[in-house]
Amino acid sequence: MMSVFKRELVGYFKNATAYVLFAIYAFLSAMFFCYFVFLENTSFMGNLFGVWLFFVEIIVVSILAMRFFSEEKKNRTDQLLYTTPVKISGIVLGKYLAGMVLYIACTLINLVYVFIIDMFGTPDVGTIFTNFLGTFLLGAAMISIALFVSSMTENPIVAAGGTAAAFILLMMADIVANFLASKVPQWLMWLPRGLANLNLFHWFDSFSGGIIPLTAVVFYISVAASFLFLTARVLERRRWR
Amino acid sequence: MIEVTGLTKRYGKKTVVNNLTFTVRRGEIIGFLGPNGAGKSTTMNMLTGYTAPTVGSIRINGYNLLDAPEKAKAAIGYLPEIPPLYMDMTVNEYLNFVFGLKKCEFPRKEHLNEICEVVRISHVRHRMIRNLSKGYRQRVGFAQALINDPQILILDEPTVGLDPKEIVEIRTLIRKLGQTRTVILSSHVLSEIQSTCERVMIINEGILVADALTEDLARSAAANSRYIVRIAAPEDQVVPVLSAIPGMLKVEIQGVMEAGTVDVLVEAEKDVDIRRALFEECAKRGWYILVITPVGVSLEDIFLQLVEQTSSASADGPLTLGGKDDKDSEEKPAPAEEDTENEEKEDDAQ
Numbered sequence: 001m002m003s004v005f006k007r008e009l010v011g012y013f014k015n016a017t018a019y020v021l022f023a024i025y026a027f028l029s030a031m032f033f034c035y036f037v038f039l040e041n042t043s044f045m046g047n048l049f050g051v052w053l054f055f056v057e058i059i060v061v062s063i064l065a066m067r068f069f070s071e072e073k074k075n076r077t078d079q080l081l082y083t084t085p086v087k088i089s090g091i092v093l094g095k096y097l098a099g100m101v102l103y104i105a106c107t108l109i110n111l112v113y114v115f116i117i118d119m120f121g122t123p124d125v126g127t128i129f130t131n132f133l134g135t136f137l138l139g140a141a142m143i144s145i146a147l148f149v150s151s152m153t154e155n156p157i158v159a160a161g162g163t164a165a166a167f168i169l170l171m172m173a174d175i176v177a178n179f180l181a182s183k184v185p186q187w188l189m190w191l192p193r194g195l196a197n198l199n200l201f202h203w204f205d206s207f208s209g210g211i212i213p214l215t216a217v218v219f220y221i222s223v224a225a226s227f228l229f230l231t232a233r234v235l236e237r238r239r240w241r
Numbered sequence: 242m243i244e245v246t247g248l249t250k251r252y253g254k255k256t257v258v259n260n261l262t263f264t265v266r267r268g269e270i271i272g273f274l275g276p277n278g279a280g281k282s283t284t285m286n287m288l289t290g291y292t293a294p295t296v297g298s299i300r301i302n303g304y305n306l307l308d309a310p311e312k313a314k315a316a317i318g319y320l321p322e323i324p325p326l327y328m329d330m331t332v333n334e335y336l337n338f339v340f341g342l343k344k345c346e347f348p349r350k351e352h353l354n355e356i357c358e359v360v361r362i363s364h365v366r367h368r369m370i371r372n373l374s375k376g377y378r379q380r381v382g383f384a385q386a387l388i389n390d391p392q393i394l395i396l397d398e399p400t401v402g403l404d405p406k407e408i409v410e411i412r413t414l415i416r417k418l419g420q421t422r423t424v425i426l427s428s429h430v431l432s433e434i435q436s437t438c439e440r441v442m443i444i445n446e447g448i449l450v451a452d453a454l455t456e457d458l459a460r461s462a463a464a465n466s467r468y469i470v471r472i473a474a475p476e477d478q479v480v481p482v483l484s485a486i487p488g489m490l491k492v493e494i495q496g497v498m499e500a501g502t503v504d505v506l507v508e509a510e511k512d513v514d515i516r517r518a519l520f521e522e523c524a525k526r527g528w529y530i531l532v533i534t535p536v537g538v539s540l541e542d543i544f545l546q547l548v549e550q551t552s553s554a555s556a557d558g559p560l561t562l563g564g565k566d567d568k569d570s571e572e573k574p575a576p577a578e579e580d581t582e583n584e585e586k587e588d589d590a591q
Contacts, residue, residue, distance in 0.1 A: 003341035007327070014329040080325035080385065083289040084342045085311040239293045 004086070004094025008067075012102050017067060021060050025106040028056045033113045043121045045113070049131035050208030053110075054201050057135070057142060058167045060106055064099050065146035065163040066156035069235070073154035082239070092232045096147055103139040107132065127210035134207025137220035141200055142167065144227035151234045173199040242267045242423050243288070243393065248297035250283050250447075257283045259447040261297070267392070270419040272438030272455070273427035274544060280447040281427040282322060285397045288425070289319040301393065315343075318391035322398045324382025328371035332362060332381050335370060336388065343389040352388075360384045360414065376407035383414065394424045400433060412437055431544055443547055450547045458543055466515060467508045467536040469495060474528035476503045486522055488513035502531060 012018040032052035037045060072078040081091050110132070117123040145166055150159040177196035184191060196202060203220065206213040243265040250258040258280040265271055275281045286292045288299060290306050290313065299306040301313040327335055336353050345352065357363040360380045365373060370381060379399060386394060396415065400408045415437055418424060428434055434441055434455065441458060443451040451458060472479060476494065483492045488509045495504040509515035516533065523530050 003338055006341070007338045010334070011327065011329060075325075075328075076321065076323045077325040077327060079286075079291055079319070079321045080339070080342070082291050083314060083317065083319045084339075084389075085314045085344055086342055087311070239291070240295075 001086070001090035001094045001097075004081070004091050005097050008095050008098030009101055011067070012098070017063065018102055018105075021063060021102065021106055022109070024063075025056055025060055026109050028059070029053060029109060029113070032056070033110075033116075037113065038116070043117045043123050045110075045117070045123075045128055045131055046208035046210075048113075049110075049135055050204050053107075053135065054171070054204075057103075057107075057139065058164055060103065061099075061139070061142045061146045061167070062160045062164040064102065064143065065150045065159045068095050068099065068147050068150035068159070069231075070150045070153055070156040070159040074156065082235075088232050088235050092147065092228055092235070096143060096228060099143045099147070100140060103143060104136060107135050107139065110135075124210065127208075130207045130210050130212055133212060134204050134216070137207075137217060138200060138204055141220045141223040141227075144224040144231070148227045148231045148234065151231045151238075167200070170198055170200050174202055242302060243425075244298075244300040245288070246298050246300075248284065248287060248299065249295050250280075250287060250292070251295045257447050258287070258294075258444075261444070261447075261449050263442060263449065263452060265393075265423055265425065267423055269440055270415075270424045270438045271426065272434030272441040273425055273444065274429065274431065274434050274441055275427075275444040276429055279429075279444045281429075281444060282397055283447075284444065285319070285321070285395055285425070285427055289317055289395055290314050291319075291321075315389060316392045317395060318386035318389060318393070319395045320379075320382045320386040320397065320399055322401060324378055324385070326370045326378055326381060326385075328369070331367055331369055332357075332373070332384075333366045335381065336366075336384055339385045339388050345389050347390070352390075356384050356387050359387065359417075361410075374407075376403050376410070379403060379407070379411060380414075383411075383418075387418070392422060394418055394422050396424065396426045398428055398430075399426065400428070400430065408433075443544060445547065451543075466511060466513070467506065468516070468519075469532070469534045469536055470505050470507055470519065470530060471499065471502050471532035472505060472523060472528050472530055473502045474523070474526070478526075479503055479505055482522060482526065483507060483519065486515065486518045488515055488518065499531070506536070 012021075029048075032048055036052055037043075037048050069078070072081065082088070114123050114128055146159075146163045149162040149166060153159050153162065173195050177192040177199075180192040180195065181189065197219075200220075200223065203213075203216040206216060245261055245263050245265075248258055248261040249256065261284060273281050273284070283292065287294050288306075290310050293307065299313075302316050304313040304316075306313045327338075330338065333353075336356070337349070340349055340353065354363070357366060360383045362377060362380050362384060365377055370378065373381065383399075386396070399415065400411050403411060412433065415424060415426060419437075424438075426434070426438060438455055441451070441453060441455045442449060476497070480492050480494065483489060483505065489507060490510060491506070491508040493506040493508075495506050498504050507515060507519065519533075520530060
């Protein structure tokens with residue numbers, strides 16, 4: 001697992017993926033920070049983390065999805081991975097952790113904005129901490145979904161597009177749920193409620209407000225674990241097809 | 242060392258590999274021969290654990306590849322048709338990565354130095370893989386396959402796309418590696434198998450159609466003795482006169498290559514040395530034999546013959562010669578299924 005992890009992480013920097021992601025993240029997050037925090041004369045960063053950075057994270061994770069398995073399959077380097085005495089779970093975890101490290105590195109760019117707020121006002125350290133924690137947990141879930149999508153295609157563009165589409169659909173679950181709530185009878189209300197809960201981003205709300213909700217933590221960890229398991233199964237199944 | 246029993250791979254309704262059964266012993270260099278789409282790469286992928294068989298079992302050093310994949314894979318070094326290289330790494334980084342991936346327990350630096358010496362890539366170790374020529378990439382692929390010091394080396398078409406000089410170098414390397422290891426080499430280049438391997442398995446449409454020592458296979462197929470003869474004689478008289486020689490099966494004019502002579506292909510029965518009778522007959526008529534060249538049967542002829550046989554009719558089982566492996570001859574594969582148009586799927590699978 002460690003070999004795969006190291007190779008992935010070094011690979012991000014070797015082929016400039018890491019620098020591109022840092023640049024995208026820095027540019028977009030700085031833009032959102034200026035518009036929605038700095039120019040609003042507020043030290044509250046909940047809106048930045050809880051709304052606008054979602055779009056940046058979707059872009060970053062979708063680009064990461066291109067590399068996970070699709071590129072390996074396309075370049076036939078997967079033949080090396082699967083014919084060595086490494087378990088598939090080790091390969092999946094190695095790639096996942098490398099993706100997480102890069103994602104966390106990207107999100108740490110936001111610390112710059114904390115320092116900027118500190119220069120002009122008083123940052124709410126507690127809320128900032130919960131926002132960072134929520135962002136890491138959200139990323140853990142998002143990257144596992146990206147890994148899963150990537151394991152199903154050998155086309156990196158499809159992997160990126162599929163991952164972005166999955167996140168956008170999940171985001172829209174709330175809208176569909178609200179629509180259904182006004183249409184379905186009372187006994188079917190569990191349906192829109194359940195649908196709304198599928199929205200990964202919806203679970204972030206409490207983190208934005210400075211709370212660490214246990215249900216959201218469990219939800220994100222469960223999503224991450226489930227999709228890691230599913231990814232390993234997809235890769236294993238591919239050998240049998 | 243390798244025991245393959247009833248190995249079958251189906252993609253949907255298409256059978257790409259059909260009931261392969263064979264044993265490979267320690268120290269053998271085996272050529273796995275077949276036309277494109279015959280199922281060679283799929284078989285190799287199954288032998289290395291990259292894909293799983295639909296039916297059948299593979300045992301490597303006594304370990305079942307499905308039950309104990311880590312132990313079985315630890316004994317294998319695999320070089321696929323396209324070497325699995327990361328273009329964004331240097332050779333050194335790549336080999337270090339593979340060293341860790343294969344969980345090698347040798348002293349890292351010394352071991353990698355040794356491998357690089359064997360495949361002669363020491364001078365390119367600090368270069369990016371994407372900047373290497375195809376031949377060097379292939380060598381790096383070899384190094385990757387050798388890193389865990391495998392007892393079994395599986396090479397899938399290792400010389401495809403290389404220039405003639407590189408081909409010679411890679412073949413020499415294979416022979417060298419084969420001195421201490423079991424090597425399975427797949428190829429559709431017949432001369433490569435003939436020059437490198439002691440035993441050949443021919444596969445067509447997923448079926449094992451021959452399993453024999455290379456020289457036995459060539460000898461057995463040389464059913465009749467054939468010669469090209471250049472005779473200074475009247476062209477119109479040559480065929481009737483030579484055809485009348487006892488034991489002669491066929492006389493065929495090949496053309497006139499030299500003024501006043503004619504080139505003739507003569508084919509006689511296997512046990513008849515037609516040369517003496519031919520000489521006497523020509524001498525009697527005052528004809529001069531200027532050139533006499535034996536026409537050998539190459540592996541290519543055998544290959545085409547076997548492939549044609551299996552393509553046109555269902556195969557009864559592999560042609561097993563030379564007594565290399567009695568077990569193999571007893572375990573003949575099942576007849577071909579009707580639906581064996583598997584080339585496209587085979588390509589996909591690769």
